[in-house]
Amino acid sequence: MHEFLTGIFFWFAITVCLVGMLVRFVLYFRGLSWQLDRVAYKAHPKAGMKGAFRSIYKWLIPYGTYGWRTQPFMAAAFFGFHIGAVVVPLFLSAHNIFLENKVGFSLFTLNAGVADFLTWLAVVCAFFLILRRIVLPEVRILTTLYDYFILFIALAPFLTGLTARYHVGDYSFWLNLHIFCGELLLIAIPFTKMSHVFLFFASRAQLGMDFGIKRGGMKGTKMAW
Amino acid sequence: MFTKILFATSATKESDHAARVAFNIAGSYDAHLDIFHVPGVPSRGYSQVVVDVKTKERVDVDDDYLEWVKDEIRTYYAKYLENGLRYDITVAIGFPAREILRQAKDTEPDLILLGGSTGDEEEAVYKKSMAGTTLQKIARSAKCPVLVVNRPAASFWGGLSNITFGTDFSKASDKAFEFAMKVAKNLDCELNVFHALDITSGATGEMLSQDEIEQKIREALRMIRGRYESRLKELKHYSMDVWEGIPFIEIVKYARDIHSDLIVMAHHSKKTEKADAILGSNVEQVIVRAGCPVISVNR
Amino acid sequence: MPEGKYCNKTPVNTPEEVNFLLSDTSGNQYYKEMKNLExxxxxxxxxxxxxxxxxxxxxxxxxxxxxxxxxxxxxxxxxxxxxxxxxxxxxxxxxxxxxxxxxxxxxxxxxxxxxxxxxxxxxxxxxxxxxxxxxxxxxxxxxxxxxxxxxxxxPWEMKIGAGMHRAYRAQMDVTNEDFVETFEWMVEENEEEYIGLTVPVDVENADIMYTVNAREVKHYPEDLAEAAILFHAAGENWTVPSEGWEQTSLAMFAGDWAACKMQVESVYAAMEKLKPKRMIGTECGHAHRATVIEGPYWAGRENGLPPVESIHYVEWLAEALREGKLKIDPSKRIRELVTMQDSCNYVRNQGLKNATREIMSHIVEPGYFVEMSPNKEHNFCCGGGGGFNGIGLFRKQRNKGLEKKRDQILATGAKLVLAPCHNCWDAIRDLEEEFKIGIRWSFLKPIIIKMLVLPDHMKPEE
Known part of the structure; x- marks a missing residue:
C-alpha cells in the first residue's frame, strides 16, 4: 500500500495537479475577452500588469486591504489557516526528505517546533472558519455541503498528519491515510473549488487589470484596496 | 392693448384672484387667453411618476391623466368660459417656472399673468428642485410684462385710472417706463413716476444725515425729470415723486396713498446677495404687499 | 399568452412604440402580462x-x-x-x-x-x-x-428608457432640434446678464465638445445655461454637437447592450465629425461611465478608449480652477459645513476622487468641508443608482436603500450636500423628501457661478 501511495499514485496525483493547474490557468487567460469583460487587456499591458500585481500583492498582506481590516476576526482566521496550509506542506522536513529521495532535490525546511505550531494554527483557524460558517447568518446562507467537503479535503491531511505525528494509534495506517489524503487534495485542486489556490491569482489579476486599465489606473489613480 | 395673454394658474383658490383679473383683461381687450397649468413636477428622473401639485401625491402621467387635468380646469373656470371667450387650455409636466417660460417662448404672449405664491412655499413641490421661486424665475427671464396678482385686494382690473411706476434708473426701468407709458396712454390714466431712496444701512453703509437725504432726494428728482419728463408730457396727468425709506415699503405706501390701481416696475436680475436670499428683490416684495396688481417688466 | 402586448421580448424601437408602452399606466398591464411571459x-x-x-x-x-x-x-x-x-x-x-x-x-x-x-x-x-x-x-x-x-x-421604466435611446438616441423624448433650440433659448435668456454668451453648435476642431443629460434639456435647462456661462467665463473654445449630444445611457441600466452600442456610437460619430480636442460631459455619473468607461467596448474599440480624450465635468472644473481660467471670489466661498457625494460611476469606477476634492479646496472655506465616512472609492452608493431611482415597482425598496446615505450625511453634520451626479442628486433630493432631515443639495455649476469672478468682458454695462 505504502509503495503504491508513494510510488505510482504519488506521480499520478502530482502530474494531475500540475498539468491540471497549468491547463486551467492557460484556459482562464485565453478565455478572457476584452470586449465581453470590457477591459482592453492587450492594448494596455503595462497598466494591466501594474494593476494586477497591486491587486494580488495587497490582498496577500494580512490586514493590507480595507476588506481585511473591516473584518479582523475573519482575516486572522483566514491568514492563520492559509499560512499553515501553504507553508507546512511545502517546507515540512519529512516532506522534503521524501522529495529528496524521490526527485533528488529539496526545499528549505522548517524546524519541528515551527512546523508543529503552524499545523496547529491551521487546524485551530480552520475550526474558527467552520464555526463562522455555522454561527454567522450571512455566511450560513451561502454555505453548502460542498463547502464543508472542500474544508474536509483541505483539513484531512492535517488531521491525519497530526495523528501520525503524535503516534496515536497505528502509525503506518495514519501515515498512509495522510499520504492518501494529501494526494487526494492534489488531485482535487484542478477540479474543485480548491482550484482557488491558483485561480485566486488569476481572478485577482483580472480585477487588478480591470482597475489598472479601465477603472482609474490609466487616469493615474490606484485603487485603494 | 393685449392680444394674447398667458395665464399660468394652479387652478385652485390660490389663483382665484389672478383668474378674476385674467378673465377680466381677456374680456375687456378681446384677447386670446392661454390657460396654462403644470399639474406635476417630475420627481423621479426618468420614471413616469410626477408629484401632483394639488394633492402632493405621486401620480403616473399618461394621456388620460393630462386629459383629466384639462377637464378639471375647464370645470373650475366654467363660469368664465361661457361667454365666447377665446381660450386654450394647455397642460405640461415639468418645473412650473421653466414650463411657463417655455410656453411663453412658444406662444409669445404679450402678457404673462400669474397668481401669487401659494403661501406654503417651503413645502410646495414647486420648490423641490429650483432655487428661488417660480415668480422670481419668470420675472427675471420673461420677455413680456408679467402681471402678478397676489393679494385678494389686488384682484381688480378695469377702469384703470392711476398707475404708479417705480424706477431705479436702470435700463430695465426704462423698458418698464415704456410699458407704463403705453398703458397710461391707452387707458388714458394718470402716471406717477416714483423713486424710493434706499436709506437702509445696507445700501448706504452708514446712517445718512437729514441734509444728505434731502440732497439725494433732490438729485433723484432731477434724474426723474431728465429721464422721463419729456415723454410724460404726452400724457394729460402725471406726477413725479421721491420718498426715502425701505424701497419696497415706500412704493407700496405711495401707491396706496395716491390710490393707484396698478404698479409697474422693472425686475432686476442684479440683486444684492442678501436681498436675493432672504427677501427677494424689491419687485417681489412689492408684489407680496401691494394692494393692486403689479406688472414686472424686464425687456 | 407567452408574449404580451406590452411585455415581450422585442425591444422598443420607435417613438410610437415608446408611446404605446407609456400608455400603460404604471406598467400595470405590462407586469400582469409578465406573469405569463414564456x-x-x-x-x-x-x-x-x-x-x-x-x-x-x-x-x-x-x-x-x-x-x-x-x-x-x-x-x-x-x-x-x-x-x-x-x-x-x-x-x-x-x-x-x-x-x-x-x-x-x-x-x-x-x-x-x-x-x-x-x-x-x-x-x-x-x-x-x-x-x-x-x-x-x-x-x-x-x-x-x-x-x-x-x-x-x-422593469417597465427600464424598457422604456432603453426604448427612448433606440428611438431618440436620448434617454427622454428630446429630439436633436429640441436640444439645440433649448440650448439657444437658455443662452438667450442669459445673454443680457452674461455678455457675449453663445452656444456654438457643430463647430469643428473646437477644444471641447460638450455632451449632456437629456433631462437637463427636458426639465432643467438652466443647467445648459450654466455650462455655457462657465465655459465662456473660462474662455474655452467649445461646441455642442447637434447630433450625438446625449451622454447618458439608461440602456446600460436596462441591460440592452445593442441600444448601448447605438447610443454611444451616436456620440462617437459626433466626435469623429467635429474632431474636438476633448469631450466633456455634464455632471452625471452613469453618463460618464456609459460613454467614456464602458462605451468604447460596446462600440468595439479595441483600445478601450473613446475616439477623443473624454473627461468628466469635475476634471474640467478642477483644471479650470487650478489654472485660473475660472476665478473664485474668496469672500463668497462656502462658509457652512458642506459634504460631497462620491459617485460610484466615476469615483470607484474611474478613480476621479481627487478632482472633486480639488474643487472643494477652491470653493469651500478651509475647515468647512466634511468628508462622509466611508468616502472616495469606498463610498456607498447614493441609494438610487443603476436605475433604482426610476423604477416605480421597486420604490419601497429604493426608499429603504436611501437610509445608508441619510445616515452618512447626518453623521457629517453638514446641511449642504454637493452631488456632481444626476442620479445621486436625485436620490439625495428624494431622501430629503422621504426623511426630512433638513438638507439642501446642489450640482457644482450653480454653486460655482454664484462665487465666480466674471471676466470684465462678460459683465453687463450698468
Whole structure:
C-alpha cells in the first residue's frame, strides 16, 4: 500500500495537479475577452500588469486591504489557516526528505517546533472558519455541503498528519491515510473549488487589470484596496 | 392693448384672484387667453411618476391623466368660459417656472399673468428642485410684462385710472417706463413716476444725515425729470415723486396713498446677495404687499 | 399568452412604440402580462454559452462563500443584515442558479431574478473591492440584467428608457432640434446678464465638445445655461454637437447592450465629425461611465478608449480652477459645513476622487468641508443608482436603500450636500423628501457661478 501511495499514485496525483493547474490557468487567460469583460487587456499591458500585481500583492498582506481590516476576526482566521496550509506542506522536513529521495532535490525546511505550531494554527483557524460558517447568518446562507467537503479535503491531511505525528494509534495506517489524503487534495485542486489556490491569482489579476486599465489606473489613480 | 395673454394658474383658490383679473383683461381687450397649468413636477428622473401639485401625491402621467387635468380646469373656470371667450387650455409636466417660460417662448404672449405664491412655499413641490421661486424665475427671464396678482385686494382690473411706476434708473426701468407709458396712454390714466431712496444701512453703509437725504432726494428728482419728463408730457396727468425709506415699503405706501390701481416696475436680475436670499428683490416684495396688481417688466 | 402586448421580448424601437408602452399606466398591464411571459430556455442557455467566459465562470466557481462581501453592501446593511441581501447569495441564487439549471428556469424564477437584479443591486461595484478573490458582483448583475432584458423580464421604466435611446438616441423624448433650440433659448435668456454668451453648435476642431443629460434639456435647462456661462467665463473654445449630444445611457441600466452600442456610437460619430480636442460631459455619473468607461467596448474599440480624450465635468472644473481660467471670489466661498457625494460611476469606477476634492479646496472655506465616512472609492452608493431611482415597482425598496446615505450625511453634520451626479442628486433630493432631515443639495455649476469672478468682458454695462 505504502509503495503504491508513494510510488505510482504519488506521480499520478502530482502530474494531475500540475498539468491540471497549468491547463486551467492557460484556459482562464485565453478565455478572457476584452470586449465581453470590457477591459482592453492587450492594448494596455503595462497598466494591466501594474494593476494586477497591486491587486494580488495587497490582498496577500494580512490586514493590507480595507476588506481585511473591516473584518479582523475573519482575516486572522483566514491568514492563520492559509499560512499553515501553504507553508507546512511545502517546507515540512519529512516532506522534503521524501522529495529528496524521490526527485533528488529539496526545499528549505522548517524546524519541528515551527512546523508543529503552524499545523496547529491551521487546524485551530480552520475550526474558527467552520464555526463562522455555522454561527454567522450571512455566511450560513451561502454555505453548502460542498463547502464543508472542500474544508474536509483541505483539513484531512492535517488531521491525519497530526495523528501520525503524535503516534496515536497505528502509525503506518495514519501515515498512509495522510499520504492518501494529501494526494487526494492534489488531485482535487484542478477540479474543485480548491482550484482557488491558483485561480485566486488569476481572478485577482483580472480585477487588478480591470482597475489598472479601465477603472482609474490609466487616469493615474490606484485603487485603494 | 393685449392680444394674447398667458395665464399660468394652479387652478385652485390660490389663483382665484389672478383668474378674476385674467378673465377680466381677456374680456375687456378681446384677447386670446392661454390657460396654462403644470399639474406635476417630475420627481423621479426618468420614471413616469410626477408629484401632483394639488394633492402632493405621486401620480403616473399618461394621456388620460393630462386629459383629466384639462377637464378639471375647464370645470373650475366654467363660469368664465361661457361667454365666447377665446381660450386654450394647455397642460405640461415639468418645473412650473421653466414650463411657463417655455410656453411663453412658444406662444409669445404679450402678457404673462400669474397668481401669487401659494403661501406654503417651503413645502410646495414647486420648490423641490429650483432655487428661488417660480415668480422670481419668470420675472427675471420673461420677455413680456408679467402681471402678478397676489393679494385678494389686488384682484381688480378695469377702469384703470392711476398707475404708479417705480424706477431705479436702470435700463430695465426704462423698458418698464415704456410699458407704463403705453398703458397710461391707452387707458388714458394718470402716471406717477416714483423713486424710493434706499436709506437702509445696507445700501448706504452708514446712517445718512437729514441734509444728505434731502440732497439725494433732490438729485433723484432731477434724474426723474431728465429721464422721463419729456415723454410724460404726452400724457394729460402725471406726477413725479421721491420718498426715502425701505424701497419696497415706500412704493407700496405711495401707491396706496395716491390710490393707484396698478404698479409697474422693472425686475432686476442684479440683486444684492442678501436681498436675493432672504427677501427677494424689491419687485417681489412689492408684489407680496401691494394692494393692486403689479406688472414686472424686464425687456 | 407567452408574449404580451406590452411585455415581450422585442425591444422598443420607435417613438410610437415608446408611446404605446407609456400608455400603460404604471406598467400595470405590462407586469400582469409578465406573469405569463414564456422563458426561452434554449436562447437563454445559448446566450450564456456564448457570453459567459472565464472571468464570470471562474467568479461563480471559486466564490468561497465566505460572506466577506456582506458588510460592503449598503442594501444588506439597511435591510437589517438580511442574509438574503448578501451579494454572493444574491448572485448565486439568480445567475448561479440559471447556469446550474442550464437555463431551464420558469417564469416565477425569472421575475424573482428581475427583482434581485434591479431592486437588490445598484451595480455600484463596492462588493468587488471587498472580495478576497476579486469577485465583482456588480459586474455579474450587469450581465444578468442583459440576460433578463433579452427575455423580456425587465422593469417597465427600464424598457422604456432603453426604448427612448433606440428611438431618440436620448434617454427622454428630446429630439436633436429640441436640444439645440433649448440650448439657444437658455443662452438667450442669459445673454443680457452674461455678455457675449453663445452656444456654438457643430463647430469643428473646437477644444471641447460638450455632451449632456437629456433631462437637463427636458426639465432643467438652466443647467445648459450654466455650462455655457462657465465655459465662456473660462474662455474655452467649445461646441455642442447637434447630433450625438446625449451622454447618458439608461440602456446600460436596462441591460440592452445593442441600444448601448447605438447610443454611444451616436456620440462617437459626433466626435469623429467635429474632431474636438476633448469631450466633456455634464455632471452625471452613469453618463460618464456609459460613454467614456464602458462605451468604447460596446462600440468595439479595441483600445478601450473613446475616439477623443473624454473627461468628466469635475476634471474640467478642477483644471479650470487650478489654472485660473475660472476665478473664485474668496469672500463668497462656502462658509457652512458642506459634504460631497462620491459617485460610484466615476469615483470607484474611474478613480476621479481627487478632482472633486480639488474643487472643494477652491470653493469651500478651509475647515468647512466634511468628508462622509466611508468616502472616495469606498463610498456607498447614493441609494438610487443603476436605475433604482426610476423604477416605480421597486420604490419601497429604493426608499429603504436611501437610509445608508441619510445616515452618512447626518453623521457629517453638514446641511449642504454637493452631488456632481444626476442620479445621486436625485436620490439625495428624494431622501430629503422621504426623511426630512433638513438638507439642501446642489450640482457644482450653480454653486460655482454664484462665487465666480466674471471676466470684465462678460459683465453687463450698468
Amino acid at each position: 422563458v426561452d430556455s434554449d436562447l437563454l442557455w445559448a446566450t450564456i454559452q456564448k457570453t459567459l467566459k472565464s472571468r464570470l465562470r471562474t467568479w461563480l466557481e471559486i466564490c468561497a462563500h465566505c460572506g466577506m462581501c456582506a458588510d460592503s453592501c449598503f442594501l444588506y446593511l439597511v435591510n437589517d443584515r438580511d442574509p438574503k441581501q448578501v451579494p454572493a447569495y444574491k448572485i448565486q441564487s439568480t445567475l448561479g442558479e440559471i447556469i446550474k439549471r442550464k437555463g431551464k428556469v420558469d417564469n416565477a424564477f425569472m421575475r424573482h431574478a428581475m427583482e434581485v437584479a434591479w431592486a437588490q443591486c445598484t451595480c455600484c461595484n463596492r462588493c468587488g473591492t471587498y472580495c478576497p478573490h476579486g469577485i465583482d458582483t456588480g459586474i455579474m448583475f450587469g450581465y444578468l440584467r442583459g440576460l433578463l432584458y433579452q427575455q423580456g423580464f425587465v
